[in-house]
Amino acid sequence: MPTYRGEPVAEAGLEWRRRVQESEALILASPEYHGGMPGAIKTFLDFLTFDEIRDRPVAFIGVASSPHGGTRPVLQWQEVVTALWGQPIGPALTVSGVKEAFDEDGGFRDEQLQRLMPLFVARMQAAVGTE
Ligand SMILES: Cc1cc2nc3c(=O)[nH]c(=O)nc-3n(C[C@H](O)[C@H](O)[C@H](O)COP(=O)(O)O)c2cc1C
Numbered sequence: 001m002p003t004y005r006g007e008p009v010a011e012a013g014l015e016w017r018r019r020v021q022e023s024e025a026l027i028l029a030s031p032e033y034h035g036g037m038p039g040a041i042k043t044f045l046d047f048l049t050f051d052e053i054r055d056r057p058v059a060f061i062g063v064a065s066s067p068h069g070g071t072r073p074v075l076q077w078q079e080v081v082t083a084l085w086g087q088p089i090g091p092a093l094t095v096s097g098v099k100e101a102f103d104e105d106g107g108f109r110d111e112q113l114q115r116l117m118p119l120f121v122a123r124m125q126a127a128v129g130t131e
Contacts, residue, residue: 004046013047020052024128026086028077029061031098037073045080054085057127059120060092070094089127093120 001012009017020026030041058081062070074092081088093116095101101109108114125131 001040001043001047003043009047016044016047017049017052020048020056023056024130025057025059025124026053027059027061027124028081030063030073032062032064032066032069032073035072037076041073041077042080045077045084048084050085053081056086057089057124058086059089059124059127062092062094063098064094064096065099067097070096070098087127089123091120093117 001016004013028041030038033039058077060074060077062072062074064070071092071094074094078088078090093113095108095113101113103109108117122131
């Protein structure tokens with residue numbers, strides 16, 4: 001996605017807006033880059049307007065290779081999503097030390113994350129009324 005600076009929106013941007021508008025909820029998940037959200041994710045958010053994201057529940061998963069990372073992109077997303085009148089829901093999941101975080105079956109090695117994941121999903125389901 002090229003940087004959006006208010007010019008007429010190209011088809012890729014319109015398609016992205018449509019997909020968000022048709023969604024019941026969003027999960028933003030990405031790595032932490034230089035202590036924050038990757039620029040590409042901000043660009044995707046810049047392509048949205050209130051019309052697409054207003055009142056949508058939005059949950060967050062931040063991932064980082066360092067042992068204590070992952071929270072900073074989440075904090076930034078919460079501010080941006082609030083500015084767009086989206087509805088941040090929490091708590092977020094943060095996966096630090098991601099290169100060692102998963103076992104061979106794709107499950108979390110960390111017991112707390114393994115326990116939190118279903119609760120995270122249940123909260124999303126509650127937010128969209130599909131419990
Ligand atoms: C440009 C760049 C900046 C990054 N900055 C951070 C950082 O600030 N903190 C951190 O823990 N990891 C940082 N990382 C590592 C990513 O979080 C890590 O690569 C990612 O979580 C794992 O995805 P990958 O396997 O696709 O690289 C950075 C990676 C890149 C490429």
